[in-house]
Amino acid sequence: MSTPELRDGSSWTFDAFVVGCVFDGDGTCAFALGDGSLRLVDSQGTVKEVTPHNGACLSLVAHPKSGFVTGGDDGRLVHTSDEGASVELAKTRGKWIEQVAVAPDTGLIAYAAGKEAVILHGDERASFAHGTTVAGLAFDPKGRRLAAAHYDGVSLWWAKASNQGAKVMKWKGSHLGVTWSPDGRFLVSTMQENALHGWRMEDAADMRMTGYPAKVKSWAWDRRGKFMFTSGAPRVIGWPFAGRSGPMDKEPREIGPQRDALITVVAASPRRDAIAAGMSDGTVWIEHLDDPGTEYVALKGEAISALAFSPDGKALALASESGFAALIPVG
């Protein structure tokens, strides 16, 4: 393993695949690992290790209030506080919890276990059945509706309605991830093929976004909600969503340097018009959309598997498949 070169900041070697990283509202950063542990880094840079899962962590999100929610291959969904105290939120038998979504506005938490999607609201629990495995979950921006990606489409469920049928946005093929545009006008899925599929919600018009050399596994909406940035190519691909037609009949914007490696993860700054990207060769860079010029944050190493800006946009967390992790101050 080559040692990554950092521009600045603090770094750690965690010795397991880093599945994800995220900051919660209090500014604590969590790294979720393939050994079932969470590494919590507070604003002073102190690291605390807790192990919510017996196996591997497979998903990580910030809890709507404080702390973190993780799903694991032990079939458990766990809330861990900033102090490291863990509470089990759900447990399934023989299924992995690979997908977790939260709605900050309504406080809802959703997870998928096999073909079932479940919404938790306090002690209440509502479950939604699908014909095939739910591979992606996302709440709409208002936190009232849940989108579940599966084979041949995406099902939409109202979080609070009982006795409802799903509204199914159909498109042939295996949909692996799903996201809403920040204004809620568009729904976009990532697919088994190297492509995205989108729907305009007002009329369910289809949008195809193709041309990637690899599967798209990471995406980020810019802070104004005008672009959806994606991994899956040597440069970051940004699809324009400003007009009524979104990316229909438009070319995507390509951002960042042309390198002989693939973008594996992307993150958008909440403070500036800037995008960060992690690559398969361990490089991490930031580029400002209105000011071309690439700022390299990390060089060399194993494929970057996690990337996140802090809520104030002044720190960038990054981590790799081999367990290298870092927190870097950004301008």
Added chain:
Amino acid sequence: MTQVPVTVLTGYLGAGKTTLLNRILSEQHGKKYAVIVNEFGEIGIDNDLIVDADEEVFEMNNGCVCCTVRGDLIRILGGLMKRKDKFDAILVETTGLADPAPVAQTFFADDDVKARTMLDSITTVVDAKHVLARLADSPEAADQIAFADQIVLNKTDLVTADELAAVEARIRELNPYALIHRAQRCDVPLDNVLGQRAFDLARILEREPEFLNGDAHEHEHANDISSISLTATKPLDGDRVTTWLRTLLAEKGGDILRAKGILDIKGRNERLAFQAVHMMMEGDFQRAWDPDEKRISRLVFIGRGLKRSELKRGFESCIA
């Protein structure tokens, strides 16, 4: 990046797959295996490395109807690769009625699966006592044998020597190149089954080239599975043979279950090895021919309603 070998275990209901899996999970072999099963309850062993799968067969959006993959397998293999404890091997059990094609095609079609794992073998467990009856009444039984890189011929203690010979002859008709391990209660040494790189056709063709010498007879019935082997002693034109194979698989790939070959390409000192499952093909120049090795191009097709004369004509048109 090291690729974790994956063994796919197929076989009709009652053939003995679960017996073999139980042995793999319970024996002291000092190795770490993850086992992906479709019926959690059948394995009577509690082990966190047993993963429950749903056998979700998905079509790929590439206009090819026979291009199906196992969506659940792509997810599970991806998840296993994130675990801290690395595996010596992964086993995938399929249901008794499963078509082996989607699981094999998953290893061709998904880039992440290709990068981190490699198909070690498709291993089919066959019940010596009942296989002839199964072959008569269910097409899946024939598919599973035709697809196999190796066969565990189980329950040999329940048949006579003559019956066993008849069963082996029938298996050879369907699949001339699979290795056959005779077994009782699946007592085949695990080292002979796992880590064989049997899917790597180069090794199979090298080990038992005599399979390719016998001229398999052409079957009368269009739906029968048969195998056809072809050889050429003169070098082939690289472009022509690639085009021929691509066209052949695009047109007839639905009927061709497996194809394997080692080819002598004019102007190249390395052997071109290729293999295909239905319409999906991959090929690579491998090691150089040995100076004292006979440069013979060899090809095997296993499929339904294959026409020897047609294949032979196509193959010979590729001679440089």
